[in-house]
Amino acid sequence: MDSIEFEDLQRRLKALEEENAHLKALGAADQTLRRRAESALAESEERYRTLFNSIDEGFCIIEFFDGPHGPLSDYVHVEANPAYTQHAGIPNVVGQKVREMVPDEADGWVELYSDVLRTGRPIRFERELIATGRHLELAAFRVEPASRKQVAVLFQDITARKRAERELQQLNETLEARVVAALAERKLMADLVEGTDAFVQVVDPDFRWLAINGASAREFHRIYGILPKVGDNMLELLEGQPEHRDAVRAVWSRALAGEAFVEIAEFGAPGRARRFYEMRFNCLRDGSGRPLGAYQFSYDVTDRLKEQERLREAEEALRQSQKMEAVGQLTGGLAHDFNNLLTGIIGSLELLQIRLGQGRIKDIDRYVTAAQGAAKRAAALTHRLLAFSRRQTLDPKPTDVNRLVMGMEELVRRTVGPEIAVEVVTSGGMWATLIDASQLENALLNLCLNARDAMPEGGRLTIETANRWLDAHAAAELDLSPGQYVSLCVTDTGAGMTPEVIARAFDPFFTTKPIGQGTGLGLSMVYGFVRQSGGQVRIYSEVGQGTTMCLYLPRHYGKEADKPSPPPTRNAVRSEASHTILIVDDEPSIRMLLTDALEEIGFNVMEAHDGPSGLNILQSDARIDLLVTDVGLPGGMNGRQLADAARTTRPALNVLFITGYAENAIIGNGQLAPGMQVLTKPFVVEALAARVLEMIKDGTGRT
Structure with a gap:
């Protein structure tokens, strides 16, 4: 590689290094920006989330x-x-x-x-x-x-706002209709008040008319000759009629004082037609209750009162007619039965007199027996009538009805016969009742005989006792006071009774039995006795389903009475007969019979024909061990008054009242003072003697 190439490579490397350094610088800046952007985004998201949730x-x-x-x-x-x-x-x-x-x-x-x-x-x-x-x-x-x-x-x-808008819209839509309806209603009420026959008046506390309808104004003018109008003072208009002004002031003052009342009164000036008005007064108040005056609605009720009086008279006439019909039925039945009995008595006595005059005494006993039997039946008939009318003399004592029923069970079985099955169902824990036990026995036997007659082909007779709690509703249905009662029910499986028969079942002399098989006094006697004792009788029956007769008797909270001791015999009477008895009766024949009967068994007897005569003897020094007096005496002093007067000087005097009619107001409905008893006419000599000896044994009779 030549130097030129190397330098070129160095330059390229340097350029790459510079570019890499620049890129690194740019990357570092971009990382910072990204972090800042992410932080800003997070803050933005947090603000958004806070806003979103808030x-x-x-x-x-x-x-x-x-x-x-x-x-x-x-x-x-x-x-x-x-x-x-x-x-x-x-x-x-x-x-x-x-x-x-x-x-x-x-x-x-x-x-x-x-x-x-x-x-x-x-x-x-x-x-x-x-x-x-x-x-x-x-x-x-x-x-x-x-x-x-x-x-x-x-x-x-916006539900609440929409509801309010809807309600406001409905209110706006109906407001005009409501105003129109209110105005129409006000006019209607005004028309009604003005057009009604009622007399409507409204006055302020000063007796000035705030309102008066035409009918009332015309009536005021008709009565008093003055035509009133709104704003007039009613007292000033009647200034010249002080009597009527004072009457008007009196009734309106009560209403103005706040009293609401109804009054019926007669108004009208002398010389004008006077009418009766029913006036309804009320106090007039504002929305806060403050009195503003008074108002009155009045009606002319003159014709209504006349019609009510006419109806009352018609009802009274109807009641009188019904009474006479009942009396006719009663007297007719009495005449029939008593005429039969009197025929037997009179005929027997006539034949007895004839036989005695002829010296023939063979048939005397038969005639005496016949007369006695008829007389006893007459006494029983009278007794039943008194029981029906609730006027019989009762001797109430606390009684266990269970014991009474069980004591009569065998008698009932023998009486109804073997064709009828008798079942007695007694409840435990029975309450006592204050009742005349002998009369209750007669009533129970009477019901059983009626049940027997309702089952000629045989059947089942059930006697049931129970304690009864009568609430207000049940007591009202029985016409009794709420409370505790003892029930005695007799149920048969006979033919039953129609509603028409049930309605008349207690009427005297009413009977569904053939002629000669019933007097029609049995149920009336039971009804009268139970009602006189404070109880009630109810019949539950359906045709073909049998009949239940229930007696409801008030509970007695005392103890049951002890069993009475047996009556003394005739010999016992004679052995004790060393006392003086005063007999007071206005009927000579009764005085004669009583005197002879008591003297015949050894008592000393004194007589008086009325109360004052008897009192003279009682206030003397004469020894009197027992006073026997009729209750109903002439001369202004009855038997009870005589006894009370005698006891002021002889406080221990025993008194035996004899009566053919239970004057309960006089003898206290059986609640007599100690040492006083009652014997009901007619009675046999044995009963009189036994009662007299019993009373003398209770105390010496000495005063």
Whole structure:
């Protein structure tokens, strides 16, 4: 290699070295620029990300792709800020496709945003996202270059604003209609008030009319001869009629004081027609409750009151007619039964007198027995009538109904016969009831006999006891007070009863049995006895399904009464008969019978025909061990008054009231003072003697 070539090579090498050094210098500068660019880009991206996540509006970038519905027919959310969920109501949308998110709305959203992607024109619009019920305000623009197939969307939730706009629009649309309707309603009300027959008045606290309709003004003019108008003072208009002015002031003052009331009164000046008015007064107040005056609605009720009086008189006449019909039925039944019984008594006594006059005593016992039997049946008939009318004399004591029923079971079985199966169902823990046990036994036997008659071919009879709690509803249906009751029910499997028969079942002398097989007093007696005892009777029956008769008796909270001791015998009476008895009765035949009966068994007897005569004896020094007095005495002093007067001087005096009628107001409905008892007429001598001895044994009778 020559020197020229070497120098040339050196020059080239040097040039290469210089070029390499220059290149190195350029590379170092480019590296610095790249680092700076990357740092600037990172800072820019951080600012963008901070802005992206911090703005209040929802923001997202969507990217279109070809789908099953065609080119660019779907898009996916590639970015979304946290505010997206707040405004759209859909969380975690990044990666979600629009056709998966809102399939029913996807076509509409794709159409809007694909147009932005295709044309590059940004859009602003409002649209409801139906899936979440949100109204959105949106802006969308294409992300360049177009080849990225992306669109940016900025939006916010305007649901509240849209709702307010819609409500405001509806209010504006209906405001005019409401005003028109209000004016029409006001006119309608004014027309109604003016056109009504009611008398309408409104006054202020000074008694000046704020309003008065035509009917009221005309009526005022008709009554008082003065035609009022709004602004007039009603008291000043009636200045010349002080009586009516004071009456008007009295009723209006109550309303002006705040009272709401209804009053019916008669108004009218002398010489003019006076009418009755029903006046309804109320206080007139403003929206805050402050009184502004008073108003009145009045109606002329004169004709209505006359019609009510006419109806009352017609109803009274109807009730009187029904009473007379009931009395006719009652007296007819009484006449039939008593005439039969009296025929037996009178005929027996006549034949007895004839046989005695003939000296023939062979048939005397038969006639006496017949007369006694008829008399006892008459007494039983009277007793049933008193039971129906709730006037019989009762001797109530605390009673165990279970014990009473079980004690009668064998008697019931024998009475109804072998064709009828008898079942007794008693409840445990039965409450006591305050009742006349003997009368309850009669009532139960009566119900069982009725059940037997309802089952001529045989059947089943069930007697059942139970404790009953009656609430207000159940008690009202039974016409009783709410509380605790004892029930005694008798059920048969007989033919049952129609509603018409049930309605009349308790009427006296009503019976469905053939003539001669029933008096029609059995159920009426049961009903009267139970009602007098504070209870109720109910019939539950259907034709062909049998009948249940239930007695509801009030619970007694005391203890059950001790069993009564057996009555003394005639011999026991004679052995104790060393006492004096005063008999007071206005009927001479009864005094004679009582005196003879008591003297015949050894008692000393004194007599008086009325209360004052008996009191004279009782206030004397005579020894009296027992007072036997009728309750109903003439002379202004009844038996109870006589006993009370006698006890002021003889406090330990025992008293036996005898009565054919239970004057409960006098003897206290069975609640007599200690040492007082009642014996109901008629009675046999044995019963009188036993009761007298029992009372004398309770105390010496000495005073």
